[in-house]
Amino acid sequence: MTTYEDRLAAFTGRVLVERRFGPDPVNVPMIRHWCEAMGDTNPVHLSDEAARSTGRSGIVAPASMMQAWTMRGYAASTTPADIGAFDELVALLDEGGYTSVVATDSDFDFHREARPGDDLSVEEVVESISAEKRTGLGTGRFVSTLKTYRDAAGEVVATQRWRTLRFRPSAAPRAPRPRPAINQDNEFWFAAAREKRLVVQRCTECKTLRHPPGPCCPECQSFAWDTVTAGGRGTLYSYVVAHHPPHPAFDYPLLIAVVELDEGTRLITNLTGVTADDLAIGMPLEVEWLVADADLTLPLFRPVAPQEH
Incomplete structure (x- = not known):
């Protein structure tokens, strides 16, 4: 065989x-176009006289x-x-x-x-x-x-x-997840996420929780704050199903959700372990950590199994 x-x-x-x-x-016209495109200034390619002076019969x-x-x-x-x-x-x-x-x-x-x-x-x-x-x-x-x-x-x-x-x-490596805009006001949140801790900023004056993080309490305008550790449970407050524009770091359709944490604040995240057809406003969710790379860990949310809530 x-x-x-x-x-x-x-x-x-x-x-x-x-x-x-x-x-x-x-032919000479093609030679001239080639020499112009390539930046070739050798006169033997463009001048019969120059070519003959080198012993040639003409342009080459x-x-x-x-x-x-x-x-x-x-x-x-x-x-x-x-x-x-x-x-x-x-x-x-x-x-x-x-x-x-x-x-x-x-x-x-x-x-x-x-x-x-x-x-x-x-x-x-x-x-x-x-x-x-x-x-x-x-x-x-x-x-x-x-x-x-x-x-x-x-x-x-x-x-x-x-x-x-x-x-x-070879299979191309997956594109890296887009980098978040990290600054002095939110760096603490991403640092906690790298340790797989979901934290919420809290005003130490009036005890109001706030997210996304900011330098000043929107209730009492105090600049003093600390954090509390969230339990990682919440409910689906709202969502969109994204199809376009595609980004190579994500799987599509991409489920983007607003999750209301049990502590009362909301955050925007991706949903995992569920399809768009199964989503329902108010459904219970729990955190699942995505280790995107050595420098970036993010909280995603998945449905809580029925026996767990």
Whole structure:
């Protein structure tokens, strides 16, 4: 029985791209546009006189343009075509889960410079397909090919050893939860949360509890305060079900609630362990701590089991 490895190995030495001519011969306008885009000021690419002064017969194309002369262009590359060896190899690599690609190496050997009027072609042959490798991008295989560029007479102008990594992308780490705006007035609350303690600010003059934290009591305007530890129980006062805009740190739909604590203050939090269909105003809730990372722990709330209330 032919194995997957055998099927991959069968591509070694196979022609991936039959000899194909570029859409246009080498020409001075394209050379000029290329040099302007690349900031290449070498006069041999733009002036016959300058080129002849170096012993050349006239203008020559920059070596870095070699691939550009045989590229089919966007429209041609998106037009359906007969399935060829290249498409077969890509399909086989996709079958193995190697669905992503990145170029890794390009090694050119130039036999002569390309000149205006040259009608260039390219042929590509598979040199090797590596065994499976582990990389920083994911597990994959290096595919090495040899591209041969020829003029209209079939003479070799350049060769290019081209290597790509076809890989299974590693699962991206979950985006970090957005940072809260921590300041001198609320830092104590987040510090307590890191210890999994839910606290409420209290005015030491009139004993009024308040949340969110602030520097001054809204009842008596005193700046003196301390905290009390909340029991972690409350009821659902209000909620919204958020679908947009999505943020990669959250699962959607996202349940955002106003919870009224047994102590009487309210806080905005996320709900867990429940779906939107099961929510009901006034339902009993209890705290569940989310350790987002080493610096951030937050209180979420979940429904209290029926036997617990």
